[in-house]
Amino acid sequence: MNDNDERPVTIIIGRVRRSKDGDWEGVHILLTAPDDDTAVRTALTALTREGYVEAELDRIGDMEGEPDEEPHMSAWQGALEGEVAIVMIKEDF
Numbered sequence: 001m002n003d004n005d006e007r008p009v010t011i012i013i014g015r016v017r018r019s020k021d022g023d024w025e026g027v028h029i030l031l032t033a034p035d036d037d038t039a040v041r042t043a044l045t046a047l048t049r050e051g052y053v054e055a056e057l058d059r060i061g062d063m064e065g066e067p068d069e070e071p072h073m074s075a076w077q078g079a080l081e082g083e084v085a086i087v088m089i090k091e092d093f
Contacts, residue, residue, distance in 0.1 A: 007032045009079045010039045014057035015091075016047055026089030027055075028072070030079040036060050046084040 012029040029046070033039035040057060047055050067073045075085030 007080065008062040009076050010036070011061060011063050012039060012043050012057050013059040014055055016052040016055045018051055019053060024056075026091035028075070028087040028089055030063070030072070030075040030085040030087070032079055032082070042084060046086060050086060 009030055010033055012031075014027055014029075015024040016027045017024050027047075029043040031039060031042055031046075033042055039060060043057070044055060063076065067076050071087050075087050078085040
């Protein structure tokens with residue numbers, strides 16, 4: 001926990017696509033969870049609800065404080081409020 005007793009926000013970084021033959025898109029998923037396994041399961045459930053059929057999750061970790069820029073700043077706030085925030089990232093794969 002940090003100094004003001006907020007739950008840490010977990011960030012998961014990976015790639016997703018909407019169809020087996022579709023293009024990969026970069027994704028950052030921000031959420032709060034009691035452990036990494038729960039965070040991954042929750043993230044995959046949220047991605048499925050949003051219509052993604054395949055995901056490759058590369059990295060997971062706790063964020064150290066509020067981000068300085070959008071869209072991560074709003075996603076971080078949403079995660080603190082119990083939402084699973086999905087931020088699409090422009091990357092070439």
